[in-house]
Amino acid sequence: MQAKSFLPPQRTLMGPGPSDVNPRVLAAMSRPIIGHLDPVFVGMMEEMKGLLQYAFQTENALTLPVSAPGSAGMETCFVNLVEPGDTVIVCVNGVFGTRMQENVERCGGKAVLVEDDWGAPVSPQKVEDALKGNPDARALAFVHAETSTGAQSDVEALCRLAHAHDCLTIVDSVTGLAGTPLYADAWGVDAIYSGTQKCLSCTPGLSPVSFSQRAVDRIQARSHRVQSWFLDLNLVMGYWGGGAKRAYHHTAPINALYALHEALVVLAEEGLENAWARHARHHEALRAGLEAMGLEFLVAPEHRLPQLNSVRVPEGVDEAAVRAELLERYSLEIGAGLGPYAGKIWRIGLMGHGASERNVLTCLSALEAVLGDMGAVTPGRAMAAARATYARQDRAA
Amino acid sequence: MQAKSFLPPQRTLMGPGPSDVNPRVLAAMSRPIIGHLDPVFVGMMEEMKGLLQYAFQTENALTLPVSAPGSAGMETCFVNLVEPGDTVIVCVNGVFGTRMQENVERCGGKAVLVEDDWGAPVSPQKVEDALKGNPDARALAFVHAETSTGAQSDVEALCRLAHAHDCLTIVDSVTGLAGTPLYADAWGVDAIYSGTQKCLSCTPGLSPVSFSQRAVDRIQARSHRVQSWFLDLNLVMGYWGGGAKRAYHHTAPINALYALHEALVVLAEEGLENAWARHARHHEALRAGLEAMGLEFLVAPEHRLPQLNSVRVPEGVDEAAVRAELLERYSLEIGAGLGPYAGKIWRIGLMGHGASERNVLTCLSALEAVLGDMGAVTPGRAMAAARATYARQDRAA
Numbered sequence: 001m002q003a004k005s006f007l008p009p010q011r012t013l014m015g016p017g018p019s020d021v022n023p024r025v026l027a028a029m030s031r032p033i034i035g036h037l038d039p040v041f042v043g044m045m046e047e048m049k050g051l052l053q054y055a056f057q058t059e060n061a062l063t064l065p066v067s068a069p070g071s072a073g074m075e076t077c078f079v080n081l082v083e084p085g086d087t088v089i090v091c092v093n094g095v096f097g098t099r100m101q102e103n104v105e106r107c108g109g110k111a112v113l114v115e116d117d118w119g120a121p122v123s124p125q126k127v128e129d130a131l132k133g134n135p136d137a138r139a140l141a142f143v144h145a146e147t148s149t150g151a152q153s154d155v156e157a158l159c160r161l162a163h164a165h166d167c168l169t170i171v172d173s174v175t176g177l178a179g180t181p182l183y184a185d186a187w188g189v190d191a192i193y194s195g196t197q198k199c200l201s202c203t204p205g206l207s208p209v210s211f212s213q214r215a216v217d218r219i220q221a222r223s224h225r226v227q228s229w230f231l232d233l234n235l236v237m238g239y240w241g242g243g244a245k246r247a248y249h250h251t252a253p254i255n256a257l258y259a260l261h262e263a264l265v266v267l268a269e270e271g272l273e274n275a276w277a278r279h280a281r282h283h284e285a286l287r288a289g290l291e292a293m294g295l296e297f298l299v300a301p302e303h304r305l306p307q308l309n310s311v312r313v314p315e316g317v318d319e320a321a322v323r324a325e326l327l328e329r330y331s332l333e334i335g336a337g338l339g340p341y342a343g344k345i346w347r348i349g350l351m352g353h354g355a356s357e358r359n360v361l362t363c364l365s366a367l368e369a370v371l372g373d374m375g376a377v378t379p380g381r382a383m384a385a386a387r388a389t390y391a392r393q394d395r396a397a
Numbered sequence: 398m399q400a401k402s403f404l405p406p407q408r409t410l411m412g413p414g415p416s417d418v419n420p421r422v423l424a425a426m427s428r429p430i431i432g433h434l435d436p437v438f439v440g441m442m443e444e445m446k447g448l449l450q451y452a453f454q455t456e457n458a459l460t461l462p463v464s465a466p467g468s469a470g471m472e473t474c475f476v477n478l479v480e481p482g483d484t485v486i487v488c489v490n491g492v493f494g495t496r497m498q499e500n501v502e503r504c505g506g507k508a509v510l511v512e513d514d515w516g517a518p519v520s521p522q523k524v525e526d527a528l529k530g531n532p533d534a535r536a537l538a539f540v541h542a543e544t545s546t547g548a549q550s551d552v553e554a555l556c557r558l559a560h561a562h563d564c565l566t567i568v569d570s571v572t573g574l575a576g577t578p579l580y581a582d583a584w585g586v587d588a589i590y591s592g593t594q595k596c597l598s599c600t601p602g603l604s605p606v607s608f609s610q611r612a613v614d615r616i617q618a619r620s621h622r623v624q625s626w627f628l629d630l631n632l633v634m635g636y637w638g639g640g641a642k643r644a645y646h647h648t649a650p651i652n653a654l655y656a657l658h659e660a661l662v663v664l665a666e667e668g669l670e671n672a673w674a675r676h677a678r679h680h681e682a683l684r685a686g687l688e689a690m691g692l693e694f695l696v697a698p699e700h701r702l703p704q705l706n707s708v709r710v711p712e713g714v715d716e717a718a719v720r721a722e723l724l725e726r727y728s729l730e731i732g733a734g735l736g737p738y739a740g741k742i743w744r745i746g747l748m749g750h751g752a753s754e755r756n757v758l759t760c761l762s763a764l765e766a767v768l769g770d771m772g773a774v775t776p777g778r779a780m781a782a783a784r785a786t787y788a789r790q791d792r793a794a
Contacts, residue, residue, distance in 0.1 A: 001447070001448065001451040001665040002665065003444055003447070003448055003658075003661070003662045003665050004662065005421070005425065005658075005659055005662055006425070006428075006441045006444075006655060006658050006659070006662075007428065008428050008429055008430075008431045008437060008438070008441075008655070009429070009431065009437060010429045011429065011430075011431045011432065011435070013430065013431070013432060015432060017648065018430055018432060018433065018648060018651060020430070021429075021430045021652075024402070026426075026427040026428075026429075026430075026652070027427060028402065028403070029423075029426050029427050029652060030423040030424060030426050030427035031403075031404065031405050031423075032405055032406070032407045032408065032418075032423075033405075033408070033410065033415055033417070033418045033423075033600060034405045034406065034408045034410070034730075035408065035410060035412060035415060035730045036415065036601070038408070038724070038730065039724075040405060040406060041405070044403045044405075047400055047403075050398070050400070051398065051400055054398040067465060067466055067469075067602065068464060068465035068466075068469060068627065069464055069465075069647045069648050069649075069650060070647070070648065071626065071627045071646075071647040071648075072464075072465060072469075072627045072647075074626075074627075075625065075626055075627045079625075099626065102626050103626055105622075106622060106623075106624050106625065106626055107624075195648065197648055203430060203650065203651060203652040203653070204433070204648040204649065204650050204651055205464065205602060205650030205651075205652075205653050225502075225503060226503075227503050227504075227624050227625075228472065228503065228624075228625060229468065229471075229472055229496065229499050229500055229503055230465065230468045230469045230471075230472045248735070249468075250466045250467070250468040250469075251414065251415060251466050251467065251468075251592065251594055251601040252466075252601065253466060253600065253601050253602030253653070254415060254600060254601055254602075255418075255423070255426060255600040255602075255653075255656075256600070256602050256650070256652075256653060258403060258405070259652075261400075261402075261403050262402055262403070264400070265400045265401065265402055265403075268398040268399070268400050327435070327436075333431075333432045333435065338645070
C-alpha cells in the first residue's frame, strides 16, 4: 500500500464554513495528547464549560461541546427533548429548518411546519398562529442564523411566543454564535447548538450545546429512553457534569478540545461584544464593495447576518466556473447556493478570524477580477467603496 | 471572562487509549484548513478510503471514518443494520458487549445475550447454541478485542457460525485494528467499527467503519427509516461515496481527517504485518517483566491481546493511589479496571506508536519503583527479564 503525507494548499476560506482557523487554534491542536480522565484534562473541561457559557451568554450548568459536528449537536437536542408522539413546531426558511423536521420525525415526533421563503426570516406572526392552532405542541424549533441563505431571525420574539404557549425552544445557532448578538438566557432559549467551524475560528468537528433547567427537567421526565446511546445527555452529563468523579462515557476528542478551548480563549480576550462589532464592521465594507460592483444581496438589509453574505449570481454567469477560478487563481473559497438557490447565489463568509480587512479586500479584488473579465460587473469601484466605508467607520469611532 | 491557553503536560500514555500519538500525526493535524468540498480534499478522502481498506483488509466500497468517536461508530452499525423487532445475538464478555446490547435495544431490536466471564473470549459453542435456539436472529454482534479486559475472541470462527445461520456479523475492533491480525473480508465480517486513538496512534474523535455488500443490501432493503439522521449511511454514502459529485451531508472534521490520513500513511509505510509483529514483540517483553515482578495476567495466554495487558492488582494495594503516583512522578498513565474488575486490575496499553521498547522499559521501571516501595512486588527483576526477552527475540530473528 503506497501513499504519501497529505500537504494541503493554503486557502482563504470565505464560504459558509469551515472558515479560516486562527493559527493559535491550529497550534493548540498539535499539543501533546493526555488522557481523557487525566485530572489536568478534567480541569480544562471545567474551564471550557465556563468559556462556552460566556459565548452563549448563559448560566446553564448543562453547557458542553458534543464530540461531533453541528449536525450531531442538532440531533442531541432533538433526541433528548422529543419523545414519540410529541408535536414540535418547526420553522423552515432554509436547509437547516428542513433538517430539523427530519430530526423530529426520526424521533417519532410530529413536525408542524411554519414555512417562510428562503432568504426571509421566520415570521413571528406565522409562529404565533401555529402555536395557537396546535395547543399540544411541546417545543418550537427554529434557526437563528440560516447558513443556507444568510438570514437571521428574531430569537427573542420567537422564544417569547413559545413560552407564552408553554413550549420549549430549540435554536440552531451554528453560524450565529460569536458572529452576531446572542443572549441565550435573556432571550429564553431552552436548547441551543452551534458549530466550531464558523465564527469561533476553530476546526470543524465539535458542536457546543447548552440546555436550560426547563430542558433538563424535560429530559429527566422522559418516559421513553433516548434513542441514541452516544448522544443521550443522561449519560453525557455523567462525564461532563461529574466534577472530579467523572464516569467514562466515550473517549473525548482530546486534541479537538484543545483547539476549541484556545478558540474560546481568543474570543474571551477579544470580548464578545467586540467580536460582534468586528463582524458588523467588515460586513459593511464588504457590502459596500459588492454593491459597488453591481451585485445584489439576497436578504433584506435588516435581516442580514454580517458573517454570511448571500449575493445573486449575475444573469448568464456560470457560478461554478467562477468559484473554480477563484479557487484556482486566488486560492479563495466562497460558497455555492443550496436548494432553490443552487446556481443562483454565492455565499460569502466573514467568520471569526476571517472577518478581517485583509479578507474583505482579497475577496473583492479577486471577485472583481474574475467577474470583470467576463464583463459581468462594473470593474474599478469595489475597492474604493470598501475603503471609503472603513474610513467612515474610523472617523465615527 | 478570563482564561489562559491550555498547555498540557507531556505524558506517556499506556492506558487502554488514547495512546501516544505519533508526532507526524500531530504535525498533520495543524496543517492549514481547506474546505470539505475542495477538490483537493476530496482527493484525500478517496486516498483515505484505500488506506482504511488496507488496514481492515477489505475491499468493501463502503469503508470510511465516521466523524465522531468509536461509540458513534458502534451506533452507526446498529442503527443502520437493526430494525424494530429484529433479533440480534449479542455476546457479552466485557463493557463493550453490554454497550452493544444497549444499542440493539435502543433501535427497537431484541438482544439475545451470550454471556462469558469478563477476561474470557466469546465461546463459539455458546454462540452456536444461541444461533440454533434463535432461528429468527438477523445478526450476531461481538467484540474482537475487549478493551475492558484485554481478551480477544476468534472472529473467523464466530463469523463462520453466523453465516451458517444466515446472520450478518457486527464486530467491534476498536482496540484490535492494526494491533493484532484482522482480515475483515477473509474472516467474513459484515460490519466493523474501530477507533483512531488505539493502535493507529492517532488522536481520538473518529471511527473507521466498513460494511460488506451483504450489509449494504440489508441497509438498502430497510423498511424503517434509520433513526439517526447524522449516522444514516444512506446519507453519509452520498458524501463519502459520491466521487466528484459529493452531496453535502455534514461538515467533515477536516484537521482530524488530516491526522487519520497521516496515521494510515505511517501504518502503510511500516506494513500491517510488521505492525502486528511489533505489538507482539513488545507485549512479550512487557509480559516477561510484569511476571518477573510477580504480577499475574487476567487473561489466559492464548486469548491475550498484545496491545492491552490486564494484570491483577496485588492484595492490599490501593490501585488508584498507584496510578496517581505513576502519573505524578513519572507522567505515566495506565488504566484502571472497569465493572467487576474496578479496583482489581490495571490495564496497560502497548498501542501503535506506544508499542516500543522505550515504553516497555518506562512502564516496568516506574511500576517496579512504585510497587517496590510498597513492598508489593519483588524489585530488581523486571528489567532483566524484559531485556532477556528482547535479546532472545533478536537472536531468533
